[in-house]
Every structure is written in C-alpha cells, then in structure tokens.
Amino acid sequence: MKSGDARLAELFEEHRGRLRAVAYRMLGSLEEAEDAVQESWVRFAAAGVNGVQNLGGWLTTIVTRVCLNVLRAKAARPETLAGPRVPDPVLSPADGPTPEQEALLADSVGLAMLVVLDTLTPAERVAFVLHDVFDVPFGEIAPMLGRTPEASRQLASRARQRVRTAGTHEPDSTLAAQRAVIDAFFGAARAGDLATLVELLDPDVVLRTDGFVAGSALLRGADTVARATLGGAHPQAEFRPVVVNGVAGVLITLRGRPAGLMAFTIVAGRITAVDGITDPHRLRRLVAEQGLLDAPDQPGAPDQP
Template identity: 45%
Template sequence: MSETSPADPVGEAFEAQRDRLRAVAHRMLGSHADAEDVVQEAWLRLSRQDPATIRNLAGWLTTVVGRISLDVLRSRQTRPETPYDDRLPELVVTVDDGPEPEDDVALADSVGLALLVVLESLRPGERLAFVLHDLFAVPFDEIGKILGKSADATKMLASRARRKVQATERPAAAGRGQREVVRAFLAAARRGDFEGLLRVLDPEVRLTVDTADGVVVVLGATKVAAGATARVAAGAAARGRAVLVDGLPGFVSWREDGTPLSVMAFTVVEGRIAAITTVIDPARLASMDLPDPG
C-alpha cells in the first residue's frame, strides 16, 4: 500500500514508477511479498534523499531496487533453507514413456516452469545483469555500478545468464540428454551415492519444495544432495514412474495404497541439474491430474 501523499511531487513521481519497480523486484526475487518490501524500502530511502541531488529519478530508483534485491539474493545464499510465501504455478503432468520424437515436441511446447526455475537458479550477479539488461533495458554501465564491476564484466555475467536461459528455450535438442542426467541422479540417490549426486548437480542447484506449510527452498549441491537420498529412496520404496512436468523430465511416486507421494521436475542446463521442483503437499497432489501408477 502506498504511503505517499498526492500533494507531494516526489511521492507522485515515485508512484508513477511503483509498478515498474515492483516488476523489477519480482523478476529478481520471485516473491511478491519480497518485491513489495523492496519497493517500500526504496521509497524510504528516497524520502531521506535530497531530491535536488537526483538527476534521473527512474534510473536512481532502479539502481536502489537493484541493490536491495541483490542484497536479498545474497542473503538467501547464506541460508540453506528459506521459506517463501509464493506458491508454485499449476503443473501439467503427463506420462513419459521414453525419448520418442513426440515427447521432444512436448518439451518444446511447454517450457514455462523451466524458464521460471532456471531464472531462480542463476547466481545473484547473473540474475541482476540479465533481468535489468535483457528484460528492462538498463545499460550495462549502470548495472556495473550496482555490482561494483566494469561494463565488460557485467556483459559477461548477462551473457552467461542468457545462455542458461536459452538452454531452456530449446529443450527439444537436449531432451534425451536431460533424461539421461535425471536417470543418473535418481540412480545415485537410490544407491546413496553422494559423490554421484554431486557429479550431476550444478554447484548452485536450487531445490524448491512445495509443502503443506508453504514453499521451502534449499540452495547448493551439497545440501540438496544430502537430502536427496532419503527423499528419493522414500519414493522408490513405493511405486513410481517417469513423467513430463510442464515439459521437463520428472518423476511421480505413489504410496502402496495409491495415494500420490511426490512429484519432481528437473531443469537440466549444460549437462547438470540446475533446479529441482518437488511437490509433497498432499492437498496440492490430490488436486493434480496425475497418470496412473506405473
């Protein structure tokens, strides 16, 4: 909610920028509540600033929102498990019986979740550079000031992020390779092969778990691998089958009584798992249109 006054010209100018700033923060953080907090903090900083010292208000506010968002992203990396208010989007689960050509078409036609989770898996600097430049057309020299890097170094960060994002936009060519990586992950988890898990996980892998109490995020290959063995072993002890989840390679497991236990989706970038999305919330699982147990 706005705390500015209509009679305040600085407040009016800020309100004119609010929606854009909220969009920038949400793209950076993936959380509506966090985005609102960032925008409000930007307003507080603006209210303490002498307006005469700001030559370009839109650019100044974008820089402030970028810096605050960067701090939030970096603080998340210091906390292995972070609860989020936002729920995962609706997921479409279909049977995946093998690397048939029509499956690759399904992958090509449905990459919404892949784009979402690969953006979440980017490192803070990569995400800032990509979001601000590619999505909001902020010049690299201005982004570099936020990151404390040169324009050329910032271009490299954006380019690296762009390659990761583009990898999810062309999944058809990588469909078979994605399946092989996921199979290697599942096999290593069932064996309790910790080193094998680390070989197929990106060091910055992001695990998002939709639980009955909300969404929990775990960051980093070591922590994701540590929890993967027990999680996958529990699923393997029941019944399971390969699926496509919004076009991504996935796995569904059921309890012996036929009730769903979990749905997992994997985003594979450059031969490693960059993100895993898991749904274990019983109510959410019950509402999903899942295939029959294999």
C-alpha cells in the first residue's frame, strides 16, 4: 500500500504536463514555469487533497496563483530593455516535437503570441490564458484574481483585443509549407535578391530580436526587414532547420556554435512575424537545455564572427 506522500506525488505527476503548459503561457519562460510547477507541488503536498472534488481544477488554481505572484513581482520592478524581450522558445528537431514537448505545446501559442502576452497586465494575462487557451470558466477564474466573473470576462476581452490588434494569426497548417517559404527567404538572402525578399514578407511584417539590451531590435515593414536581413547576412553562417513552438524556424550557427535563432510566423504563404534570439549566453543555455546541439560547457560567449 502506498504512503500518503507517494500517493500525492502520483496524483501530481498525472497533472504535471498541463501545469507546465499553463505556467509556460503565463510566464513565457521555461525555467520560471518549471519553478512555478515545483512551488505548486510544495503547496499541494502541504495542503493535501481532503475535500478536493476537482483535482485538476485545484492544481490549476495553485499554479495560477504562483504565476500571478511572479507576474505581479515583475510588474512592480519592470526591466528596462533597449528592445523586445522574446520569451523562451520550445525547440524541437526539424521532424517535430517530442511527446513531452507536444504536451507542453498543446493548444499552443507561438512566440509571436507570447510577445503580445508580455504586454498585458498580470490579471489580463491570467484571464486570457485560462479562458481562451485552456477553456477555464470565468466563474473559476474570478476567485484566483479576486474579481467577479464579469470583471474577469472584461479582463480577458481587453487582452483578446490587444492580441487581435497585434495582428497575430494562425500560421500555415503544415511545416512543409512553412519550410518552403523559409527556404525561399534564405535563398533570396544569399543571392542578395531584395525584391524577392520583399515579396516573401507581409507588408506589415514585424521583426523582433532579443540580443540582450544593445543587440535588441524591433523593425516593421517588408522593405525595412528585407534590408536588415541583407545587411546582417554572414557568409560563414550555417542554417539548421528546427521547430520553434510548433512552427518552422532556423538555428543559425557559426563554426558549430549557436549564433542566432529565428522563428517564422507564416500566413497565406507570407512571413508576418520573425522572432529571433541572438543573446549568446541565453542561446547557449536554451540550445543546451533542449539538446539541439552539443553546446560547449565552458562559460563565456561563443567565438565572434
């Protein structure tokens, strides 16, 4: 017969995948999401299950409150960055995510969506993620936020409007179709073909790169993004196809070391958003943690081109 602690651990593990998915969308950080799940386990183990009728709902409430505390703490001391902060991506090989990653990305929101979620207030983000992504009723969301169901509905509605205004759309359905556009994009970049690059980009395309403060950038418009692509091309760069949050992307390496990551949102055959990470320390951590390359263990930035 299992001990009480062992039984609680078993029950928690049955819900861990969903809890990680909720926390990742709330926080936009894989590391912080894992910390939130662990904190939720500590609280759950202390509280037990006496009187709990809906265990999944109870655990979702616990992890939501943990995430809400993190979001409120961040809002109280906002970072000052010179450009956008691209959330942590979920990286997979070109043939698609692992079963564990698929669980994390169920009802996925891509990097472009996560960037928009970062602009919401903590309460708006919680209401939107729980209701619009995970179908949690407003009657259950309200106590987590200390609001009425109607107030929670209004928070989600404001968040939804921000998402729509930002122009996030469902990407083209197959990775093969997305990859064909990306291959054409890099082919045009190698050839210095500005006209083809512009044609492959949506007129309102947004390019966000998180290079940590000085290297961060936000560019808009097909011509601007195309010229920036040509200006930043490196003749020794190698491009490795990857899947980033369920959509096609590219890991850029120089002499075998990660130098950049690009996730493409492609709608109706055109690139509507590019989200990139070029901060070398963050890149090496993400790539090493998710096993895409045998990244060097030694600290320090990669060799400069």
